[in-house]
Amino acid sequence: MDQRKIEQVVNKVLAVLADTTTADLAKDKIPVGVSNRHIHLTSGHVECLFGPGYQLTKAKDLKQVGEFAANETVTLVGPKGVLRGVRVLGPVRRQSQVEISRTDSFLLGVKAPVRDSGKTAGTPGISVVGPAGAITLENGVICAARHVHMQTEEASHFGLKDGDRVKLASDGERGCIFSNVLLRVGPDFRREFHIDTDEANAAGLNNGDLVTLQQ
Template identity: 45%
Template sequence: MTALVAPNRSIVESLVRQSLFREIGREQPATPAPTLVVNSSARHMHISPENLELLFGKGAELTVHKWLYQEGQFAAQQTVTLIGPRKRIIPNLRILGPCRNLTQIELAITDSIQLGIDVPLRMSGDIEGTPGGYVMGPKGLLEMKHGIIRAARHVHMSPSDAKFHNVKHLDKITLKVDSKGCRTRFDDLIVRVDSSFKLEVHIDTDEANACDLEHATKVELLKS
């Protein structure tokens, strides 16, 4: 990749532009919006190291199936079966890595209907008072007392992206998606700011289908 050895072309262009504007004594035009990535999160599980060992055996570790957009995050090769009331199940529920302190399952509304439970809308990590279920792995059965949620739609941002959009951590913002012949707005997107984050919106599969994200021609963040 040339970008690794030569200066990035857009940086060079921006330097040339800056010096041109200096010479002709004009203000630089407004910075362009940072590139926005919108991804849908399919149903998945986050797991603690203890629960991973319970389900996959002593010394078990997550292995990478596919790297995700956020640095260090991955879909693991390991999957489990989620068992709801009245023996309804969701098979092949994928675990996301790395391990966390907290075991949590994130479902879309369609998944919760399949499972036969009501799933409350929560921020990731806020699982008090949420329903639980049984999780079956190759080496054991885990009883989750609670931890099944529908994850609130959110956007990951670095501090500089947050500054550009004039928002702060836990503010709400709106996502606009233009797709084939229809435009959809998602309000109440929760802003999550961290210096390790890349600019990325996470919506669930129901939301992605509702706006036909697959065929989106333009995505945009608007101040709520």
């Protein structure tokens, strides 16, 4: 294929992408991402649990840029029960945080409050066991509040900004309205509605299902 034909093909592809972006921007549909129980760790806690100098290894990329599910898992030990095989998510963070469902909290015997990610003051702690050691978190166990990730330009299109609270509607036999949904806006964010397994099951939603932004 000569250079002229290559340029024609590239231009056609770029045109299609531009049309798709415009069309997607006009839509008020948001794909669902169901968050199972998981843990975020500091680099120091990674070493405590998996060994000196240890670094997380990637199992698969998540939808949000730079985030991934690690191959590594840990065991959570609460006052009443144990949860094994809890996935570690990367990259490492400045503060360790455990995100579980309300059902998980009953099993563990931990009264995890519904909180926005990172707001862990006054939350309960838990013991975490890895293959090379164990740690006890003084706090950081939460039921993550439902939230939406959205790219800056998309949010602007809808007249929204970071920190706004929105409503989302789901269809189907268990269709419902999700209110008080935190909006997280950033230049690299990809549109996605994050809920935990309890909320997803109650609404009959699965990964990739679509909900509608209520304007």
